[in-house]
Amino acid sequence: MDMEIEERVYMISALVEHKPGVLYSVSNMFRRRGFNIESISVGEAEQPELARMTITIKGDEAIVEQVVKQLRKLISVIKVSILDPKETVARELALVKVSTPDAKTRTDVINYTEIFKGHIVDVAHESLVVEITGDTDKIDAFIELMKPFGIKEIARTGVAALPRGMKSTRME
Amino acid sequence: MARMSGAKALIEALKREKVKVIFGIPGGAILPVYDALYADSDIKHILMRHEQCAAHAADGYARASGQIGVCMSTSGPGATNLVTGIANAYMDSSPIVAITGQVPRPLIGKDAFQETDIIGITTPITKCNFQIRSAAEIPKTVKMAFYIASTGRRGPVLIDLPRDVQTEEAEIYFDDKIEFRGYKPVYDPHPLQIERAVELLIQAEKPVIVAGGGVIASNACQELVALAELLLAPVATTLMGKGVIPENHPLSVGMLGMHGTVAANYLVQDADVLLAVGMRFSDRSTGNIKTFCPNGKIIHIDIDSAEIGKNIKPHVPIAADAKRSLQAIYSRLTEKFNRRERSAWLSRVQEFKKMHEDLIKADNGDGVKPPALMAEMRKILPNNAIIATEVGQNQMWAALYLRTYKPRTFISSGGLGTMGFGFPAALGAKVACPDAPVVDVAGDGSFLMTEQDLATSIAWNIPVIVVILNNSVLGMVAQWQRLFYGRRYSAVELKGIPDFVKLAEAYGAEGVRAQSIEEFRSALKKALNSDVTTVIDVPISPEENVFPMVPPGQDLKNLMLS
Numbered sequence: 001m002d003m004e005i006e007e008r009v010y011m012i013s014a015l016v017e018h019k020p021g022v023l024y025s026v027s028n029m030f031r032r033r034g035f036n037i038e039s040i041s042v043g044e045a046e047q048p049e050l051a052r053m054t055i056t057i058k059g060d061e062a063i064v065e066q067v068v069k070q071l072r073k074l075i076s077v078i079k080v081s082i083l084d085p086k087e088t089v090a091r092e093l094a095l096v097k098v099s100t101p102d103a104k105t106r107t108d109v110i111n112y113t114e115i116f117k118g119h120i121v122d123v124a125h126e127s128l129v130v131e132i133t134g135d136t137d138k139i140d141a142f143i144e145l146m147k148p149f150g151i152k153e154i155a156r157t158g159v160a161a162l163p164r165g166m167k168s169t170r171m172e
Numbered sequence: 173m174a175r176m177s178g179a180k181a182l183i184e185a186l187k188r189e190k191v192k193v194i195f196g197i198p199g200g201a202i203l204p205v206y207d208a209l210y211a212d213s214d215i216k217h218i219l220m221r222h223e224q225c226a227a228h229a230a231d232g233y234a235r236a237s238g239q240i241g242v243c244m245s246t247s248g249p250g251a252t253n254l255v256t257g258i259a260n261a262y263m264d265s266s267p268i269v270a271i272t273g274q275v276p277r278p279l280i281g282k283d284a285f286q287e288t289d290i291i292g293i294t295t296p297i298t299k300c301n302f303q304i305r306s307a308a309e310i311p312k313t314v315k316m317a318f319y320i321a322s323t324g325r326r327g328p329v330l331i332d333l334p335r336d337v338q339t340e341e342a343e344i345y346f347d348d349k350i351e352f353r354g355y356k357p358v359y360d361p362h363p364l365q366i367e368r369a370v371e372l373l374i375q376a377e378k379p380v381i382v383a384g385g386g387v388i389a390s391n392a393c394q395e396l397v398a399l400a401e402l403l404l405a406p407v408a409t410t411l412m413g414k415g416v417i418p419e420n421h422p423l424s425v426g427m428l429g430m431h432g433t434v435a436a437n438y439l440v441q442d443a444d445v446l447l448a449v450g451m452r453f454s455d456r457s458t459g460n461i462k463t464f465c466p467n468g469k470i471i472h473i474d475i476d477s478a479e480i481g482k483n484i485k486p487h488v489p490i491a492a493d494a495k496r497s498l499q500a501i502y503s504r505l506t507e508k509f510n511r512r513e514r515s516a517w518l519s520r521v522q523e524f525k526k527m528h529e530d531l532i533k534a535d536n537g538d539g540v541k542p543p544a545l546m547a548e549m550r551k552i553l554p555n556n557a558i559i560a561t562e563v564g565q566n567q568m569w570a571a572l573y574l575r576t577y578k579p580r581t582f583i584s585s586g587g588l589g590t591m592g593f594g595f596p597a598a599l600g601a602k603v604a605c606p607d608a609p610v611v612d613v614a615g616d617g618s619f620l621m622t623e624q625d626l627a628t629s630i631a632w633n634i635p636v637i638v639v640i641l642n643n644s645v646l647g648m649v650a651q652w653q654r655l656f657y658g659r660r661y662s663a664v665e666l667k668g669i670p671d672f673v674k675l676a677e678a679y680g681a682e683g684v685r686a687q688s689i690e691e692f693r694s695a696l697k698k699a700l701n702s703d704v705t706t707v708i709d710v711p712i713s714p715e716e717n718v719f720p721m722v723p724p725g726q727d728l729k730n731l732m733l734s
Contacts, residue, residue, distance in 0.1 A: 017354065021303075025295050032296050062481065069478035075300040075320060078354040171353065 009038060010064045011056050011083040011090060011161050013169040017076040018044060018051040025074055026053065035059070035067050039092075039136075039158030046170065050078070054090075054161045056136075081169045083161055090161035094139045095121070096130045099150035109149060116142050127152055135159075173345045178307035179204040179338040182271070183212055185314035188346060191215055191242050193233065193603055194271075195226040199246020200286060202273030204338035218603065218632050221624045223250050225596035227257020228622070230268045232597030234261075235583045236558055237604035238391075240321050241266075246273040248286030251332075252293065256590060258328045259297040263587025264412060265389060267326040269317050270294075274303065276336035290332050299327035304334070307342040315350050324357030325476040326389055357475065361492035361500050368488045369447070369471045370504045376445035378517050379405040382428060382457075385412030385586070386450020386474060388579045392495035396449060397421065399502050404514040406521045408436035410451045411571055414582040419575035425521060426528065429457040430722050431568040434531075435524030437720070437728040442520075443468040450474060450494045453483040454587065459728040473497045531719065531733065532573060540689060540712050542566075542641055546573035548689055549611070549639070552696050557609040558583060560598035562618030563591045564648035566641045568718040570613040581608075592621030598636045599629055609700055610636045616669055617646045626679040629705040637699045638676075638707045643714040644669050651717050655732075676707035685709045 016022050023042055030037050038056040045052040057067060064082060071080045083090070100106040106128065113120060113130050116138065122129035132142050136159060143154065163169060176184070182205055186194075194217045198206040209217050220226040223245040230241030245254050251272040261268045275284040291303050300320045302313050310333075317329040373379060381403075387396050393416045400407045400423050407417045408428040417424045426433035428440050437459075440446065446468040451457065453472075458464040461483060470486040472479075477491035490497050532543040546569055553559075559574060560583040561567040567584055576582040583601055585593040598612040612619075619640055629636060641647075646664040653661050676683030682699070686692035686708055699706035720731040 021291065021295070024292065028295055062485070065481060066478070069481075073476070073478050075352070075355045 007058055007060050009056055009058050011054065011085065011088060011159065012064075012068065012071070013081045013083055013161060014053040014055065014071055014077055015045060015079040015169060015171060016051050016053055017078065018049050019076070022051070022076045025076060026071065029070055029074065033066070033070060035063065039156070041158035041160045043160070052169070054159050056159050079169060079171055081163070083163060087164050087167055088161050089164060090135055090159050091133055092136055092139055092157055092159045093131065093133045094143070094154060094156045096132065096143060096146055096151060097127050097153040098130060098146050099126065099152055100128050101126060105149050109146070112142070112145055118142070173343055175341060176344050177204065177208070177338065178310055178333070178340045178342070179208040181307055181310040181344045182314065182333065182338070183208045183215065184344070184346065185311045186242065187214055189240070189314065189318045191240075193218060194242045194244050195220050195229040195233070195600065196244030197223050197226060197246070197250060199250045199273060201247035201275055201335045202244065202250070202333070202338070204335065205244070205271070205273070205333070218628065220596070221627050222622065223253030224256050224592070225599075225622050225625045225628070227254045227268065227270060228260065228590075228593050228596035229600035229603070230270070231257060231261045231266045232560060232583055232600030233604045234266050234268055235597070236580055236601035238580065239604070240318055241268045241600060242271065243268060244271040246286065247275055247290070248288045251288055251290040255293060255297070258294055258330065260585055260588040260590045260593060261328040262297045262299070264585065265326045265385060266328070267321040268328045269321055270328060270330045272330065272332050273338075274332045274334040277305065277334045278336075280334065290330065294330050297328070298330050301330040301332065303332040304337055307337055307340040308344065311344060311346045312350060315348070316352070319350060320355065324355075325386075358477075358491060359475070359493040359496055361473070361490050361497040363500075365488055365490045366497070366500045366504060369490065369501055370508065372445050372469050372471060372488060373403060373447065373501070373505060374509050376403070378442055378444045379403050380439050380443035380446050381405050381407045382410065382440060382446060382448045382451055383407055383413040383416040384410040384449065384451025387413060387416045387494050388450075390450065390475070390494040392450070392498050393417070393579045395495055395498035395502060399498055399505070402502065402505060402509070404511065404518060405447070406435070406439050406518070408432070408440055410454070410457050410586070411584055412586045413451060414571060415576040415579040418577045420577065423521070425525065427571050428728065430459065430724070431572060431718055431720065432722070432728065433524070433572065434527045434720060434731060434733070435521060437722070437731060438524055439521065440465055441727070441729050445469050445471070447471045448473065448486070449498065452479045458483070459722050459730070460726055463727040540687070540692065540710055542569040542712060542716060543573040544689060545641070545692060545710065546570055548693060549696065550575050552693065552700070553609060553611065557581065557611060558598070558601045558605060560584065560594040560601060560610065560612045562594040562612065562614045563589045564615050564618060564646070565651065565716070565718050566613050566615040566618065566647070568648070569641070572718070574613070591618040595619060595622050595638060596625050598638075599625060599634050602634045602636050612636060612638045614638050614640045615647055616640055616642045616644060616672070617666055620669070623675065626676065626681050626705060626707075630680045635703055635705050637696070638705070639696075640672055640707065640709050641712050642669070642672065642709050643712050643716065645714045647714070647716070648718070650714065654717065656723065672707050672709040676705070681705040681707055683707045683709065685711070687711060
């Protein structure tokens, strides 16, 4: 009896102590327990001694429950929330360096960038660097569109997310 | 507030945590602390002969006493030698604090002499670790370390102390208040889950309790036995749970799992309600997890919520202290439950227990039979005697055939399975409980991994008894090769085994060889009255197997009895 296990992408927000070694202990826990991180982003939170990590992982409900419990077990992790996609704003930033050997491709890339509300942040003879912000799907779509032109390099930040409105991942 | 060095501050902070003993070995990066210890008579430092033994001794001390054990080493190899002992304590939730020296702050990261990243190395095997960056932080960090080690699910904590922090003079302020934002153990059970557990237990026709080390850690043994008696439920234990219930109690059915008793394994598999307390459904306890307790509803109590649902999804999860949870269940049950008999179910208990006794009697060929040896040892040792074990066949024979009557009198490396653990752990236990006889049930292979600390036992007058089941092979590995690898004995023969009698004598200990149960009896009695460590070498056949045994990955009822 093989039950269909539903895998999907979960977003987890973790408020942690902002000090050396915390990112290591979190990422090490994921590695050691065999949980796969799709993306992770970390930065200072509303108080300078705290940092907020946004972690996206692929898995089923049982795995996510374990991830959350194992995160909570770490002493330097203060609060962990699973973010409901419907109640969450999630954004990622990508820098995409696209090959633009001629005027035609250059114009096309600039047009697409405008449609995606991105910015050209670097111009060279043979390439442009586009900065694009949005949810993961939007960035994936943009990258897909750029592929025929020839992508030289991509740097993505990973998702940063916050719950909408009154919901909060802050410490009580 | 007072001006003092970091080293002095450390010693003061340890005294405030009521530390009486440190097991350790000095070295370059921890010299200032040892200098501060030199002038101090309140803390006894026991010089071990290997840092691994220092960690195991601290662990044994903690398990025997329930207090935190402390070990100390220098940086680099001193610190890495502690690692096995720390990992061992982590797997078995034993509260130890390990203190390591570190190279001076300006040299950290420069690959200085005897520098190692012990914080990085021990992150996955400690509950928490700290590298102290200034002398002023010492009191608070020590306080946090001891608090974390001894609360919630207990475990090891490491403090790494750079040498220049030890010598730094600073205004040191000892404050008794510490605050954590990310650590608040939950002890009280959720009343709703208690109600659900009580409802299940009331309806149970075939209830079984499985008790693990968490019951001992939470001092909940009395509560557990009382609940078992109220429910008329047989009690199986994990290896770590040995001692929760006296093993001569009518409801005690011994250990479950790969080397479980017939009674424990069958009853657990047949249970309609399984109350699992302070245990974590390890593979060695459950056998094939997919067929574990197939028709039972499981109530799982554990202080570590991450254990609940990790291996088995229970019907009733109770993430709380074992003692408080058992008390809550008991008091609700007494209001509602008044069953006074369960004869059909309990007659099975007696039937299975008799099978177990018969196993001991049936095993009566030539030479010393380990089950009989264990039974004999039990007859001679007083009830408060502490048994430590090594790992392998010796450990399983002791677990199966040497009855435990009191909590904290059976000390064994459960999770990590560390050969060489038993002897240093026995030394630590003896330091904690000088009035109790302490016996290390050993194999020749295991004992050789840490026997150098015979020197410690002599030098510090820590008399223990080592009983070596000497089969000149790595017995458990050989057993698997015999049973599952067509007798292809690969790398298990221990050629060049020393004469353990002479070895003991070389250290100034007593050594004696026992070739029969009778000789063993008199050797053990003599050892109990000796004031030095005695090594009793008992030759046994290399062909002995530990039974019962469930082949790896199989259902718990799939027991091989011979």
